[in-house]
Amino acid sequence: MDFAFGPEDETFRREVRAWLEERLTGAPGRRDWERELGKGGWIGLGWQEDGYGNRRADLTRQVVWAEEYARSGAPARSGHIGENLLAPTLIAHGTPEQKRRFLPPVAEGRELWCQGYSEPGAGSDLAGIRTAAARATDTGAYRITGQKIWTSLAHEADWCFVLARTEPGSTRHHGLSFLLVPMDQPGRVEVRPIRQLTGTSEFNEVFFDGAVARAEHVVGGEGNGWRVAMSLLGFERGVSTLAQQIGFAEELGRVLRTAVATGAAGDPVVRDRLVRLWAELRTMRWNALRTLGGSGGPGSPGSAGGSGGEGAPSVAKLLWGGWHRRLGELAVQVRGAAAAAGPVDRSAALPYELDAAQHLFLFSRADTIYGGSDEIQRTIIAERVLGLPREPRARP
Numbered sequence: 001m002d003f004a005f006g007p008e009d010e011t012f013r014r015e016v017r018a019w020l021e022e023r024l025t026g027a028p029g030r031r032d033w034e035r036e037l038g039k040g041g042w043i044g045l046g047w048q049e050d051g052y053g054n055r056r057a058d059l060t061r062q063v064v065w066a067e068e069y070a071r072s073g074a075p076a077r078s079g080h081i082g083e084n085l086l087a088p089t090l091i092a093h094g095t096p097e098q099k100r101r102f103l104p105p106v107a108e109g110r111e112l113w114c115q116g117y118s119e120p121g122a123g124s125d126l127a128g129i130r131t132a133a134a135r136a137t138d139t140g141a142y143r144i145t146g147q148k149i150w151t152s153l154a155h156e157a158d159w160c161f162v163l164a165r166t167e168p169g170s171t172r173h174h175g176l177s178f179l180l181v182p183m184d185q186p187g188r189v190e191v192r193p194i195r196q197l198t199g200t201s202e203f204n205e206v207f208f209d210g211a212v213a214r215a216e217h218v219v220g221g222e223g224n225g226w227r228v229a230m231s232l233l234g235f236e237r238g239v240s241t242l243a244q245q246i247g248f249a250e251e252l253g254r255v256l257r258t259a260v261a262t263g264a265a266g267d268p269v270v271r272d273r274l275v276r277l278w279a280e281l282r283t284m285r286w287n288a289l290r291t292l293g294g295s296g297g298p299g300s301p302g303s304a305g306g307s308g309g310e311g312a313p314s315v316a317k318l319l320w321g322g323w324h325r326r327l328g329e330l331a332v333q334v335r336g337a338a339a340a341a342g343p344v345d346r347s348a349a350l351p352y353e354l355d356a357a358q359h360l361f362l363f364s365r366a367d368t369i370y371g372g373s374d375e376i377q378r379t380i381i382a383e384r385v386l387g388l389p390r391e392p393r394a395r396p
Contacts, residue, residue, distance in 0.1 A: 005060055016065055019040060019042075020074060036109070041055040043079060045062050049099070052107045053108050063242055067246055085232055086161055091103075093219050093220040098217070098219065114206075116160045116162035117148070118149055119148055120147060129164070131162065131163070131165065132165045134166075142164075142212070142213040143212060144179065145209060145211075146208050147208070148162070148206040150203045150370060152203055154191045155191050155193055159180060159181065160183055161180055161181070163225050164177060165177075166223065166225075174226075178218065178219040178228040180217035181212075188210050189208060189209075190207040191204050191206055191207075192204060197362045198362050198363050233372075245284060248320070249281060256274055258331070277323065277330070280319070283319075287315070287316065311381040314372070318378070321374060322367075
């Protein structure tokens with residue numbers, strides 16, 4: 001496969017770079033920035049349908065946009081979940097009415113989404129969820145009761161797509177439905193931020209106490225939630241992984257410069273680890289491009305597997321999760337004893353401040369767990385790709 005960009009792609013790159021340089025002045029608020037992206041038509045480049053306020057771009061130009069966005073230092077996206085997870089799922093499984101209602105606000109940066117999958121006791125084992133949704137006989141609406149956890153950006157979200165059990169007595173992947181739930185339901189939806197070791201709170205607990213989802217806001221039909229949820233997970237690791245790798249390269253560069261400054265680069269073991277991390281990052285890039293090149297891109301029905309097959313997303317997650325954690329470990333190692341200390345500020349959320357290396361080390365400990373643990377990814381590859389015997393599961 002030819003990974004080179006053509007002249008038209010480079011023209012597009014210059015357009016993207018100029019737009020970002022012109023708009024990135026000061027420190028725009030996260031919601032304001034999403035709306036600015038929407039005005040420019042930059043949300044939904046990879047959607048397989050247009051007419052919702054989004055531009056259309058082929059795969060190589062989606063890569064260009066993702067790379068230039070990462071290089072520009074633009075704010076972290078609040079709209080990622082709506083754009084890259086919900087929208088492709090609606091395009092593949094939603095009704096025309098659902099698309100008309102929900103895609104334009106995402107494309108315009110007006111409505112933000114979160115993902116209601118993991119639960120206490122059912123994190124990576126998604127089929128073990130207990131959140132229930134009972135359908136009212138008079139209105140047909142669903143009343144949702146249960147708890148979700150590790151819900152990214154729930155404290156900012158307007159809507160949540162929730163995987164819930166709509167068939168009483170059902171088990172595992174049977175009897176689940178994919179519901180679109182408004183978050184603004186005082187007394188029925190409660191969000192509690194989870195403070196992490198880093199002092200930040202990107203993740204949340206979400207409690208549903210009779211929260212309402214309208215009958216027409218079931219995606220894929222009642223009882224088909226597992227199929228829709230698995231399709232969504234295939235969209236999760238698309239072009240955005242290439243932008244992630246730009247950030248990884250910048251972090252690796254900082255670690256390398258620190259190793260040279262502290263003299264740690266003189267250690268042959270450290271040098272070997274740096275070279276290995278560099279080579280592995282290049283490999284991840286080629287693997288991501290190869291996988292994307294074999295699909296219709298994110299948002300297409302075939303993008304879940306790409307040329308890498310059904311296990312491609314699991315392979316990608318295993319690669320970057322372990323890589324980033326090892327980078328975090330090396331980041332503090334090359335600092336030496338200084339990595340264990342920092343200025344104290346007892347008025348802050350934490351009684352200490354973290355520098356970039358310390359934050360990288362602490363946050364990356366979770367990389368092999370969230371988004372599907374390494375154990376789950378290996379099980380998927382073993383069972384669905386290699387055809388090995390299924391892992392025994394306890395009876396409910």
